[in-house]
Amino acid sequence: MAVALITGASRGFGRALARELAGDGWDLVVDARHPEPLGEVAELLEDAGVAVRAVPGDVTDRGHRLELVRDAEELGGLDLLVNNAGTLGPSPLPRLEALDPASLAEVMVANVIAPLALVQLALPLLRRSHGVVVAVTSDAAVEAYEGWGAYGASKAALEQLHHVLQAEERDVRVVRFDPGDMRTDMHQAAFPGEDISDRAEPEVAAGVLRRLLAGEVHSGRYRSAELVEAPA
Numbered sequence: 001m002a003v004a005l006i007t008g009a010s011r012g013f014g015r016a017l018a019r020e021l022a023g024d025g026w027d028l029v030v031d032a033r034h035p036e037p038l039g040e041v042a043e044l045l046e047d048a049g050v051a052v053r054a055v056p057g058d059v060t061d062r063g064h065r066l067e068l069v070r071d072a073e074e075l076g077g078l079d080l081l082v083n084n085a086g087t088l089g090p091s092p093l094p095r096l097e098a099l100d101p102a103s104l105a106e107v108m109v110a111n112v113i114a115p116l117a118l119v120q121l122a123l124p125l126l127r128r129s130h131g132v133v134v135a136v137t138s139d140a141a142v143e144a145y146e147g148w149g150a151y152g153a154s155k156a157a158l159e160q161l162h163h164v165l166q167a168e169e170r171d172v173r174v175v176r177f178d179p180g181d182m183r184t185d186m187h188q189a190a191f192p193g194e195d196i197s198d199r200a201e202p203e204v205a206a207g208v209l210r211r212l213l214a215g216e217v218h219s220g221r222y223r224s225a226e227l228v229e230a231p232a
Helices: 012-023 035-046 063-074 101-129 149-168 185-190 202-214
Strands: 003-006 027-032 052-056 080-083 132-136 171-179 221-222
Touching: 003 012, 003 063, 012 027, 012 035, 012 080, 012 202, 027 035, 027 063, 027 101, 035 052, 035 149, 052 063, 063 101, 101 132, 101 149, 132 149, 171 202, 202 221
Parallel strands: 003 027, 003 080, 027 052, 080 132, 132 171, 171 221
Antiparallel strands: none
């Protein structure tokens, strides 16, 4: 049975992807900072008949990262690592002239340093399985949007680290996946008080990534908007 590790799986895109993969029979290691919503997700996943390890904690903590990788190994190895957990940073989004450097540092730790540290721990298992690493990125990594300096810079750095990882790791496929705008709590925090009901539900992008992973996905950058199946 294939094993996937998904960070930030208690809500939004991470939760939707975990449910998609459970439906395909993947065993799962999932994490989130808050135990209660993570436990609710774990129950839903177990209903699909797969093995689930739900590990509450913060991915910026080394001990937590070690626990995630140990749990994957106990389930039989690791075939897929999805670096999904992250933070938006200050809300409302500040212009760069008002961005607190300490806030920028916190965003970089959560969105760049912690994912790389998790990759480093997981690489021996991923090399053994010829597995896949997915970095969940954003169009803010490549476009300039007012107020998105901290988050966009962190996603640009995350992308580049994974792009270099792609060049360095011959036995691991590395995917940079942009799910696009979604109707999630994080996206709502970026637009406080605004109506974001026109954004797609995260299940749409999760379905796109699931289909990619079900085939012989190659290393590279993928945009969900370019791969969404047209309605029949």
